Amino acid sequence: MADEAKPPAPTGMTRVDVAGMPKLVSARFQNEDAKTLAGYEKSGGYATLRKALAMRPEDIVAEVKASNLRGRGGAGFATGVKWGFVPKDAKAVHLVCNADESEPGTCKDRELIYWDPHLLIEGMIISAHALKAVHNYIYIRGEMMREYAVLAKAVDDAYARGYLGKNILGTGIEVHLTVHRGAGAYICGEETALLNSLEGLRGQPRLKPPFPAIKGLFGNPTIVNNVETLMNIPFIVDKGGPWFAALGPGRSGGTRMLCVSGHVNKPGVWELPIGISFRQLIDEVCGGVWKGRKVKAVIPGGVSMPPLDIDELDVPIEFDALQNDERIKPVMVSPTQKFDLGGGRLLRSMAGSGGVVVLDDQTDIPQAVWRIMKFFAHESCGQCTPCREGTGWLEKVSRRVAEGAGKPADLELLASIAHGIAGNTICALGDAAAWPMLGFLTKFRADFEAKIKQKGKAA
Ligand SMILES: Cc1cc2nc3c(=O)[nH]c(=O)nc-3n(C[C@H](O)[C@H](O)[C@H](O)COP(=O)(O)O)c2cc1C
Ligand code: SF4
Structure with missing residues (x-):
């Protein structure tokens, strides 16, 4: 049965307007003009960079800590805390944007780069200033040719306008940005494999510790952050950490890009409030399960995460909830690890990379x-x-x-x-x-x- 195997084609690149919730990283989606430097500037772009360059690096780090921004690449680690690990006396620091996006079910960074490349660049320059990082990199998945072309042009334009280079906007601050294409290996999204690949070595993960924030690219302290994480930085600097923190519940500030695929009527990529439930996502955002069927299973954040069943759909899509909400049945994931409950490690699930895959009851x-x-x-x-x-x-x-x-x-x-x-x-x-x-x-x-x-x- 041919149609059984083929879910509807993704509509992609979609914005859902939820009352009272501002659009941040997807605000320029569908706006072709905003992809150009002039269009981006016209819509307010690079204004926050000027503000950030006048701030002390430690004050930017403090705003990011106050924002409760958590990494959007998978683990949900607090971004400001990670930035704080960089040794104060480091001679050279690097910032690396992880744009390798290969987790099955996840396709948000691709859209973010395509529609708003300058927001990523602005976020990276501000972050580089905060980290005192001069030579910085975007590691983009090799298959993303369309996005690479958009990004490479945007970086060239940013250099030409003086937003990147030896003396940004006459401030004496130096920030460089190199876009590097990977060769299509999922493992190169793991941050230390990514760094090896950037150094020209085989893309294999390094033993940790030391973590990259202490010893990373070329042996220097390095912060690796996801595309979406870095694109949120201008909003935090513009409106303040507490403002950003107040957008989300608990310890999770801001909004979240979710990518929904599988057996729903309207698959796509959406910027949504953190904490909506899987049921709301499927029924209200994605038009319900296709063919009038029911949900069998939901993969909550890329295929790496333990799935949810039909009784677990009211859980909020939020980092801590997916790990701790008692409505999710725990899975024994490692009896050899002697932590957590009962001599083994019990895991409920994780929010992961935002890639939600819905499987219907005939799967x-x-x-x-x-x-x-x-x-x-x-x-x-x-x-x-x-x-x-x-x-x-x-x-x-x-x-x-x-x-x-x-x-x-x-x-x-x-x-x-x-x-x-x-x-x-x-x-x-x-x-x-x-x-x-x-x-x-x-x-x-x-x-x-x-x-x-x-x-x-x-x-
Ligand atoms: C096998 C594997 C693949 C990964 N792939 C990606 C990826 O494609 N993009 C990404 O941002 N993070 C990926 N990560 C997570 C990164 O190692 C790292 O935690 C992340 O880039 C940190 O950014 P964040 O703090 O902004 O989330 C992957 C991790 C593993 C173990
Ligand atoms: S480092 Fe080990 S766990 Fe990671 S991909 Fe390679 S073989 Fe697998």
Whole structure:
């Protein structure tokens, strides 16, 4: 059935107007003129840079701390706190924008760069000033040719107008920006693999500590931040940290870009208030589940995160809620790690990178899980054994189950392989493969069992 396999084409690049909620990073979406330097300036662009250049770097860092801005790349780490780790006596500091965006389900940075390249550049210059970083980089995913062309032109124009260079706007402040294209490896989105790749080395993650804020690019303290994170900086400097903090709930300031794909009537990329629920997102923003069906599962923030089931849709889409809300059933993700509850690590879920994938009630869950495992097996950099071998085994065994050739013992086998990976690898790609495997096995076990029972009866 051809249409079963094909969700509606993404509408993309969409703004939803929610009463009382200002649009920040997506305010210039659909505005072709604003992509040019003149158009950006006409709409108020680079005014905040002038204000920021007159501020002391430490005062900008203080505003960012007060803003409760949390990294939009996946982990939700507090941006101001991360900036505060850079040693005060550092001789050279770098700021690197992570525009590698390869997490399946996530497609917001692509739109942000395409529609508002100068907002990213302005955010980076202000951030570089705050960090006293002279040589700075944007690492953009190789496949994003359209966005690279837009960004490269915008950077050239910013240099020509004196916003970048040795003596920005006559202030004596020096900031340079180089746009570097990756070659399409998911692992190069991991910040230390990204730094290796930037240095011309193989894109493999580094052991941490030391963290990049202490020892990063070329051995210098380096801050790596996501595109959306950096695009929020001008708003924080313009209106103040407390203003930004008040836009979101709890410890999460600002708004959030969410990318919705899968079985909804209106998939797309949206800037939304932090804390709307998955149910609101699906029903009110995305026009409900397609074909009048019901939700079976929701992948909350890129395929690395444990899924939610139909009873968990009223949880707010917010970093702390997804980890702590008791309406989400916990998943044992690493019995070998002796922290959290009961001698093992229990994880509810995480908000991740904002990529929400909706699966309807006719989805073949084992098949979907196999597809996810295939991705991680393909993208593992091969550096550490649990991930290199484990992701390969997850892929092979989950394929067997998905194809209706699985054995009852395969489910325990999958769980034990995933437990062997989680928490035992150099970087979080291992967890990213293990967590959804364990989450699907925990919450959708009946689907796997039904597939195994069908053995021999499958068409
Ligand atoms: C396998 C893997 C892939 C990642 N890919 C991306 C990515 O494409 N973009 C991104 O911003 N962060 C990605 N991250 C997270 C980065 O390592 C890093 O935490 C992030 O860029 C920090 O920025 P933030 O603090 O603004 O979120 C990835 C992490 C892992 C483990
Ligand atoms: S966890 Fe996987 S991707 Fe990360 S360093 Fe180890 S082998 Fe490479």
